[in-house]
Amino acid sequence: MQDQLSKFPVLQDAYSALENAFKDSVLESKFEKELSVKVKMEDLLLIVRFLKSEKGFNALNDIIGLDNLSNMAEGQKRFSIIYQLYKYPDYQRIRLVIDVNEGESVDSITSVYNAANWAEREIFDMFGINFIDHPNMRRIYMPDTFTGFPLRKDFPLEGNN
Amino acid sequence: MISGGALTDKIDNPSFILTTLDSMITWAQKNSVWPFGSGLACCAIEMVATACARYDLSRFGMEVFRASPRQADLFIVAGTVTNKMAPVVRRLWEQMPDPKWVVAMGNCAISGGPFPTYAVLQGVEKILPVDVYVAGCPPTPQGLLHGLMTLQAKIQKEHPTKEIFKVHARPTK
Numbered sequence: 001m002q003d004q005l006s007k008f009p010v011l012q013d014a015y016s017a018l019e020n021a022f023k024d025s026v027l028e029s030k031f032e033k034e035l036s037v038k039v040k041m042e043d044l045l046l047i048v049r050f051l052k053s054e055k056g057f058n059a060l061n062d063i064i065g066l067d068n069l070s071n072m073a074e075g076q077k078r079f080s081i082i083y084q085l086y087k088y089p090d091y092q093r094i095r096l097v098i099d100v101n102e103g104e105s106v107d108s109i110t111s112v113y114n115a116a117n118w119a120e121r122e123i124f125d126m127f128g129i130n131f132i133d134h135p136n137m138r139r140i141y142m143p144d145t146f147t148g149f150p151l152r153k154d155f156p157l158e159g160n161n
Numbered sequence: 162m163i164s165g166g167a168l169t170d171k172i173d174n175p176s177f178i179l180t181t182l183d184s185m186i187t188w189a190q191k192n193s194v195w196p197f198g199s200g201l202a203c204c205a206i207e208m209v210a211t212a213c214a215r216y217d218l219s220r221f222g223m224e225v226f227r228a229s230p231r232q233a234d235l236f237i238v239a240g241t242v243t244n245k246m247a248p249v250v251r252r253l254w255e256q257m258p259d260p261k262w263v264v265a266m267g268n269c270a271i272s273g274g275p276f277p278t279y280a281v282l283q284g285v286e287k288i289l290p291v292d293v294y295v296a297g298c299p300p301t302p303q304g305l306l307h308g309l310m311t312l313q314a315k316i317q318k319e320h321p322t323k324e325i326f327k328v329h330a331r332p333t334k
Contacts, residue, residue, distance in 0.1 A: 142280070143245045150279055159279030 001031045010090045011035050014055040022047055036095040044083075044098055045107040051085060052112055057094060059086040060109075063119035065127045069153040077101045079127055083109070100129055108134040126151035183320050190234075190260065191316040192222040194309075197233035197257065199250070202240025204267040204299040211302040221309060230256040235312070236289070237305075241269035242282040251288045260321065264308055265291045268298045 005012045015035060019026055025043040030036055039047055051057040066080040077099035085094045100106055108131040109116045120131045121140040128149035131137055139146065148160050200208060212218045212226060227233040230253045242250055254263065265285050268274035271294050273283035285291060292315060295308035 141245075146244075148279075155279070157278055 001029065004031045005035065008092060010087065010092045011094065014051065014057070014094060017055060018047065018051065021050060034093050034095060036097060038097040041098045041100060041104070041106060044096070045109055045112070047096065048083065048109045049112050051094065056090070057085040057087045059088055060084070060113035060115045060119070061086050063116060063123060065123045065129065065151065067127065067151065067153045079129060081106065081123060081129070105130040105132050107132050110134055125149070128152070182322050186321045187317050187319050190321070191313040194223045194235045194262070195225045195227055195233045196223055196235040196237050197230050197253070198226040198228060199237060199253065200239050201242060201246065202269060204239035204269070207299045207302055207305060208237060208239045208266065211305045216302040216306060221313065223309060230254070231258065233257055234261045236261065236263045237266050238263065238270040238285045238289070239266045241274065241276060242285050243280050244282055247282045247288055250285065254289050262292045262312055262316070263289045264293045264295060264312060266295045266305060266308070267300055268296060271296065274298060
C-alpha cells in the first residue's frame, strides 16, 4: 500500500499523521485508487476533527450506510457507515469506515461538518442507526408516521402494511 | 340583434333554440374546464406537451392551467403519488371548488405503476374519486386528449340542476 500511496504525497502525509496520532484506532486500511481506512467507532469524532483541523480535509462529500446482513462473516457487525472526506483545493479523498451493530449509537459529526446534518438523518431514516448529539434526529425522507427502516435488507419492498 | 332599441322593443323573427337547462349548463362546463397543473413526475412533461401548440389543448377550452386549486375544476394527477405526498394531494383536491373532476394520468396514478414499494401510494383512487383513467407510462398527448374528451362526454351526461330542483321540490308544511 505504501508504494501506491507514495504517488499521493498529500494523502501519504495525512495517513501517516493519522496512524501516529491514533495508533490504536486505525484497524485496517487499503488503497484501491482511493484511500480507505477502517477505524474504531468510539474514536470517529476525534479522527474526523483531526483530519479537518490538522490535515485540511475541509469538505464532507457524503455519508453512506451499508447493511451487511447478506454477507455477515464471523464477528462481522451488522452495519457499516462510510464517511467520504474531501480535501480542497488539493483534490484528495479519504474514506473512513466504521462498523456498527444493531442498537448501537454513533457520535454525530455535525459539530465538525454541518453537511453531516441531513446525511446522518438519512442514515437514521433508512437504517435506524441513532446519532448521539445530533441537533435534529428525526426522519428526513419517510413520513413521520412511518414504521421500519426501508434500506435494511430484511425490510420487505412492499412495506410492512 | 337588439342593438339600438330597448329590451322591450318587439323583435321581428327572433332566433331561438330549445334545450334543457341541464344540457346548457353541462355544455358550458365541459367546454371551459380549467385544469390544475399538478405535475408530480414525468407525466407532467406529456401534460405540458398536450397544452402546447402542437396538440393544443385550447381546442377543447382547457388551456387555462391554473397554479392554484381554488381556481381550477379539473385535477390531472400527472405522476407518481408518494405516501408522503398523498396528504398534500388530498388537501389540494379539497381546496378545489365544486363541481370538480379528477383524471388519473399514467400508470403510477392509476395503480402505483412500476413502483410496488413502501414509499408509493398504490393508486390515487385510494384518496380521490377518479373520473377518468388514462393509461400509459407516460401516456402520449393523444392519450391524454382522449381521456379529456372522455371526461367531456361524462360531464355532458351530468345533471347539475338535479340538486337544485330536489331542494325546491321538498314538501312544505
